[in-house]
Amino acid sequence: MPAPRRALVVIDVQQQYFGGPLEVQHPPHAESLPRIAAAIDAATAAGVPVAVLQHTSGEGAPVFDPTTPEWQLHPEVEQRVPAGAFRSEKQFGTVFAGTGLRDWLRERDVDTIALVGFMTNNCVLVSAAEAETHGLAVEVLSDATGAIALSNEAGSVDARTLHTTLMALLHSNWAAVTDTDGWVQAVGSGAPLAGSNLVVSATQGAAR
Numbered sequence: 001m002p003a004p005r006r007a008l009v010v011i012d013v014q015q016q017y018f019g020g021p022l023e024v025q026h027p028p029h030a031e032s033l034p035r036i037a038a039a040i041d042a043a044t045a046a047g048v049p050v051a052v053l054q055h056t057s058g059e060g061a062p063v064f065d066p067t068t069p070e071w072q073l074h075p076e077v078e079q080r081v082p083a084g085a086f087r088s089e090k091q092f093g094t095v096f097a098g099t100g101l102r103d104w105l106r107e108r109d110v111d112t113i114a115l116v117g118f119m120t121n122n123c124v125l126v127s128a129a130e131a132e133t134h135g136l137a138v139e140v141l142s143d144a145t146g147a148i149a150l151s152n153e154a155g156s157v158d159a160r161t162l163h164t165t166l167m168a169l170l171h172s173n174w175a176a177v178t179d180t181d182g183w184v185q186a187v188g189s190g191a192p193l194a195g196s197n198l199v200v201s202a203t204q205g206a207a208r
Helices: 029-046 100-109 120-134 159-174 179-189 198-208
Strands: 006-011 050-055 086-090 112-118 135-144 149-154 154-156 176-178
Touching: 006 029, 029 050, 029 112, 029 135, 029 179, 050 112, 086 100, 112 120, 120 135, 120 159, 135 159, 135 179, 149 176, 154 159, 159 176, 159 198, 176 179
Parallel strands: 006 050, 006 112, 050 086, 112 135, 135 176
Antiparallel strands: 149 154
16 A cells, blocks of 8 residues: 555644543543654654644533634644744634635645544544545544543443443544544654454444
């Protein structure tokens, strides 16, 4: 297989996710943040283009208000954003709508995006799913993303179960899921990462 033409897409690593009701729980952000930083460092060293997105809900919103400190990128990410990186705000879960990211990727002939950041159960999920409509392969770094516990009228799920389930879901169809060390090795060798597919995953699931 030809070597993938990668870009690293860093999603919403904002202070909003390090405290309060949206605090990332699994993997704990104390673990995922260093992995995100390592991915950015590896991409920069290898000449892999880096895109950095920040979610905004508008001034006065209860969360992601761009006038508040919580809206800012975590310093560990901000200090690593390389010169020439793509930067944009977004108003939707997907990294593509209204951001110009797709054009930026096309200009650089990127065919594979690696997703890190927050949250697994929102922006990572929807961005990975939409990417196939743009002809992009997706890689998701399982230890450089994170989920929160959810409970509502439809049911409840803890953060670990949610994150693990979504990693299996993504790997079954929309992405190749690996950890940061595995991704860094693949970047260094230029090798593609293999995902599963729905038939194989369903067959293995039925056999359990």
